[in-house]
Amino acid sequence: xxxxxxxxxGSFRSSLNRRRTLQSATNTNETAPARKLNGDLxxxxxxxxxxxxxxxxxxxxxxEMTAESIPSIRAFGLKFVTSSDWDAVQxxxxxxxxxxxxxxxxxxxxxxxxxxxxxxxxxxxEIAPQRLGGMAAPLVELLAAIPSxxxxxxxxxxxxxxLQSTVQPFLIEHLGFLPLFQGAPxxxxxxxxxxxxxxxxxxxxxxxxxxxxxxxxxSQKEAAIALGATRWEMIKMAVLPYGRSGILGAxxxxxxxxIGETMAVTMVIGNSPNISLxxxxxxxxxxxxxANEFAETTSKLHASALMEIGLILMVVxxxxxxxxxxxxxxxxKSAKGGAA
Amino acid sequence: xxxxxxxxxxxxHLMTLLMLAATIAVLVPLGLxxxxxxxxxxxxxxxxxFTQIPKPTGETGGGMANxxxxxxxxIGGASLIGLPVGIFGAIYLAEYGGGKVSTSIRFAADVLSxxxxxxxxxxxxxxLVVPMKGFSxxxxxxxxxxxxxPIVLRTTEEQLKMVPGSLREASLALGVPLWRTSLxxxxxxxxxxxxxxxxxxxxxxxxxTAPLLFTALGNQFWNRDITQxxxxxxxxxxxxxxxPYEDWHRLAWAGALVLVTVMFCLSLTARFFGRSRHSG
Numbered sequence: 001x002x003x004x005x006x007x008x009x010g011s012f013r014s015s016l017n018r019r020r021t022l023q024s025a026t027n028t029n030e031t032a033p034a035r036k037l038n039g040d041l042x043x044x045x046x047x048x049x050x051x052x053x054x055x056x057x058x059x060x061x062x063x064e065m066t067a068e069s070i071p072s073i074r075a076f077g078l079k080f081v082t083s084s085d086w087d088a089v090q091x092x093x094x095x096x097x098x099x100x101x102x103x104x105x106x107x108x109x110x111x112x113x114x115x116x117x118x119x120x121x122x123x124x125x126e127i128a129p130q131r132l133g134g135m136a137a138p139l140v141e142l143l144a145a146i147p148s149x150x151x152x153x154x155x156x157x158x159x160x161x162x163l164q165s166t167v168q169p170f171l172i173e174h175l176g177f178l179p180l181f182q183g184a185p186x187x188x189x190x191x192x193x194x195x196x197x198x199x200x201x202x203x204x205x206x207x208x209x210x211x212x213x214x215x216x217x218x219s220q221k222e223a224a225i226a227l228g229a230t231r232w233e234m235i236k237m238a239v240l241p242y243g244r245s246g247i248l249g250a251x252x253x254x255x256x257x258x259i260g261e262t263m264a265v266t267m268v269i270g271n272s273p274n275i276s277l278x279x280x281x282x283x284x285x286x287x288x289x290x291a292n293e294f295a296e297t298t299s300k301l302h303a304s305a306l307m308e309i310g311l312i313l314m315v316v317x318x319x320x321x322x323x324x325x326x327x328x329x330x331x332x333k334s335a336k337g338g339a340a
Numbered sequence: 341x342x343x344x345x346x347x348x349x350x351x352x353h354l355m356t357l358l359m360l361a362a363t364i365a366v367l368v369p370l371g372l373x374x375x376x377x378x379x380x381x382x383x384x385x386x387x388x389x390f391t392q393i394p395k396p397t398g399e400t401g402g403g404m405a406n407x408x409x410x411x412x413x414x415i416g417g418a419s420l421i422g423l424p425v426g427i428f429g430a431i432y433l434a435e436y437g438g439g440k441v442s443t444s445i446r447f448a449a450d451v452l453s454x455x456x457x458x459x460x461x462x463x464x465x466x467x468l469v470v471p472m473k474g475f476s477x478x479x480x481x482x483x484x485x486x487x488x489x490p491i492v493l494r495t496t497e498e499q500l501k502m503v504p505g506s507l508r509e510a511s512l513a514l515g516v517p518l519w520r521t522s523l524x525x526x527x528x529x530x531x532x533x534x535x536x537x538x539x540x541x542x543x544x545x546x547x548x549t550a551p552l553l554f555t556a557l558g559n560q561f562w563n564r565d566i567t568q569x570x571x572x573x574x575x576x577x578x579x580x581x582x583x584p585y586e587d588w589h590r591l592a593w594a595g596a597l598v599l600v601t602v603m604f605c606l607s608l609t610a611r612f613f614g615r616s617r618h619s620g
Contacts, residue, residue, distance in 0.1 A: 043519030044436065050425045051432035051445050054493065057486060058448040061455070061463045068466055119362030127356055128363075138611075143370050145607060147547025149574045150596045153581040154373045157589055199369045206366065230352035260456025262550040263574075267582055287458050287550070294462065295475075295554040310462050314455055321454035 065311045072304035080308060086273050086289075088298045093305035095312070097273040101283040102313075105190060105265065106258035108279075109197035114251045116198075117205035124206075125213045126235055137210065144203040152267035155196040160187035160268055163195070168280055179277040188270035191279040196264050201254035208253060212246030212331055213239060249327030256320040260313065262287035286313045381597025384590035389598070394560055394576070400587050404595050406562050410477060410570040414556060415546055417481030417566070418488055423538060425485075426492025431522055433493075434500035446497075449490035460486045461551035469555060477563070477570030480556030484545045491544060495537025499530040532613045539610035543603045549574035573599050 072080065076093060083094025124133045124140075164187030171181040216239050224234040240247075270282020271292060286309050297303040388403045395402035433442050464483035469475055503526050511521040527534065549572075552558070557569040558579060573595050580592035 039519045040517050043522065047428045047432035047435065050428035051442075053425055054429055054445055054452070054489060055448050057489070058452055060467070061452075061459070064463050064466050065459070116362045116366055119359045120366045123359040123363045127359060142604070142607065145543065145547075145603065146373070147549065147574060147599065147603070149547065149549040149577050149581075150377065150600060151373070153577055153592055153596050154376055156581055157592075158372070158376050199373075202366050203370070230348050232352040232355040233348065235355075256454060260458070262456065262458045263578060267578070287456060290458055290462065291550060291553055294465070295557065307462065310459050314459050317454055317456055318451060321450075325450065 061314075065307060065314060068304060069308040069311045070304070071301055072308040075301060076305075080305070081312075084273070084275060088293075088302050091299060091301050093301070095286070095289075095305070095309050097275050098284050098286045098289050098309060099312075100275050101190070101193075101269065102259055102285040102287075105193045105197060105269070105283070105285060106255055106261075108194045109201060109258050110251060110255050112194065113198045113202045113205060113254060117202050117251070117254075118209055118247060120202070121206045121209035121213055122235060122239070125210055126231065126239065137207070140203045140207045140210075144207060148200065148261060148263040149267075151196055151200050152264035155192060155264055155268040156188065159195065160189075160192050163187050163189070163192055167191075171280070180279050182278045183276075183280045185280060186270060186282060188268050188282055189280050190269065190276075190283040193265045193269040193283065193285070194279070196268050197258045197261060200261065200264060201258050204257055205250045205254040208250035208328065209243070209247050212243040212250060212328070215246070215331065216242045243331065245327045246331030249324045249329075249331070252320055252324035252327065256317050256324060259320065260287060260317050262291050266291050286310075377593065377596050377600055380590070380593035384594040385597060386594075389591070389594050393562060393571075394580075394588075394591065396560075397583075397585055397588075402587075402591065404571075404573060404576050404591060404598075406559065407571040407573045407576040407595070408598075410556065410559070410563070411546065411572045411574075413566065414477055414480045414484060414552070414570060414572060415542060417478065418484035418545055419538075419542065421482065422485035422488030422541070423492060426489045426541075427496050427527075427534065429489070429493045430496035430500055431527065433497045434526070435518070435522055446494075449493050452486065453490035453494070456550070457487055457548055458550035458553070461554055464551065465554045472567065474567075475555060475557035475569040477556050477566040477568065480552045480570060480572065481566075483551035483555045484548060487545050487548060487551065488541045491541040492537055495540070496530075496534050499533035499537065500526055502533070503529045536610040536614040539606050539613070543606035543610070546606070547574055547599060547603060549578050 072093065076083070080093065080095055081099060082096060083092075084096040085092040085094045086097070087093075124136045128136070164185050168181075168185030168187070168189075168191070172183075172185065175181045220238040220242060221234055224238040225231075229237060265285050266288040269285060269288060271284050271288055272282035273284045273289070274281065276283070290306050290310055290313075294303070294306050297306065386403075388401055389405075390403060390408070391405055392401065392403035393406045394404065429445070433445060460483045464479050464486065468479040468482055472479070507529060508521055508526055511525040512518065516525070552572050552575050556572055556575065558575040559569045559571040563570055577592045577595045577599070580588035580595070583589075
């Protein structure tokens with residue numbers, strides 16, 4: 001029987017595969033090489049099994065979420081996202097207040113967080129002395145790792161009382177004519193959720209923006225300086241245009257994080273399903289309603305409605321994250337292309 | 341001409357100042373959070389915290405011993421499930437990878453790590469809590485494992501890829517079978533990097549709250565049975581922080597201090613491993 005492990009024409013990997021199949025055919029007669037081969041075969045099956053189990057987990061997740069949502073999709077159809085009735089007793093479920101709360105809180109948090117993060121990242125990479133910048137990077141990463149329940153603890157016990165006693169009365173007194181700042185100061189409110197989300201996503205956006213900025217070629221910056229640009233002009237001419245799509249990607253990644261954020265928001269937003277223009281009134285988000293109601297659902301339909309909210313949440317974060325990754329990826333690719 | 345130069349310089353200074361101000365604005369709330377955790381945590385921490393279980397409302401004192409035990413058990417369980425899947429999956433990608441299958445596995449891992457953690461809780465609920473007819477520490481472990489797997493997979497794969505191919509080929513040329521080469525040569529050389537990833541993954545799940553809400557549920561009492569509802573530090577912080585009792589707030593601050601300290605130590609250790617690899 002021709003047993004030939006080395007394939008002179010094929011690649012390393014294909015020669016391995018070939019040897020495996022050839023020798024596994026012989027392993028009924030020969031014992032010594034067969035044992036070695038079984039080890040390889042078992043190892044291959046084992047690693048393949050574990051690798052594929054990741055695909056299985058994702059498939060299972062999507063399947064379970066969809067399957068469990070079907071009763072609710074059947075019962076309410078499109079009305080699920082346009083109605084604001086949420087009545088567990090009458091079994092009427094409409095998720096509009098939660099969608100509204102999620103979109104408003106995360107988008108406004110992002111609007112506040114993005115300029116701050118970009119400015120901070122620029123300061124760390126372009127202006128601060130290198131040693132200081134080197135210190136800031138691990139600090140920012142550490143902050144990004146703090147669990148959200150701790151942000152929530154601080155938010156509900158320190159920030160919300162401060163908002164109630166200081167910031168909200170000030171806003172009502174001086175900007176109360178705007179519909180954004182009407183009503184009584186409750187402390188826990190949409191405003192509190194926006195602030196806590198902003199504090200949470202700033203470290204993420206800053207650290208990714210910093211990486212994007214570090215990828216800007218030194219020669220670009222030196223060229224700007226050589227033309228007589230001030231440091232700010234260099235940033236405006238050479239640094240920002242180069243990193244634009246990467247920075248956009250970083251903030252979209254922050255958006256994905258903000259939409260899915262559960263604990264901190266649940267603790268400070270007040271959990272009241274109303275749609276109000278005022279940022280001072282309590283609101284509700286998609287993850288928060290799941291967190292508060294899922295363990296104590298009153299009926300199958302109630303559980304299914306929450307599952308549908310979860311499904312919407314999952315699909316939205318999937319799209320947002322995919323967009324962010326594509327943008328960041330395009331920058332690192334063009335950076336490599338530029339260097340070559 | 342001079343005027344233009346002055347204007348440009350002034351603008352440069354103004355923008356620099358603005359960027360400095362933004363950096364300070366970013367750091368102040370974060371500094372405040374640390375300050376409050378330290379201040380409130382240290383003043384609330386006592387020996388009781390580590391030995392007692394929470395007291396009923398109205399009684400002072402008590403601790404989070406049951407939560408620490410529950411967290412340890414559930415993180416241990418999650419590691420038992422998640423580490424083999426993540427590490428062996430990464431070996432598959434590094435050794436047999438390439439092609440569409442590997443790309444889709446990497447994509448699946450990315451999707452999983454981007455999914456809000458509360459969704460993993462819902463899935464673990466339908467997969468384990470419903471059939472077992474009750475909340476359990478086991479379901480909590482599984483939910484945490486689902487969060488751990490993609491992190492471990494991606495960091496391990498990165499580390500395995502950095503091992504030079506010549507090392508692998510040398511081992512294979514000596515007649516060592518591929519599986520032994522993978523474990524004893526490739527994985528061994530990447531070990532400190534892999535360990536860094538593992539520790540960071542453990543640090544990450546030790547603070548997770550949302551996936552435990554409807555899997556482990558939490559428990560006011562001692563429970564050593566993994567098929568029953570289990571307490572966990574993050575869950576206790578959540579429940580005590582939103583309760584209207586001053587004494588429970590103090591416990592929550594103490595819990596936050598302990599949790600942050602543990603996570604800080606884990607990531608310091610991880611950094612240490614990461615660094616020793618580069619210098620050694």
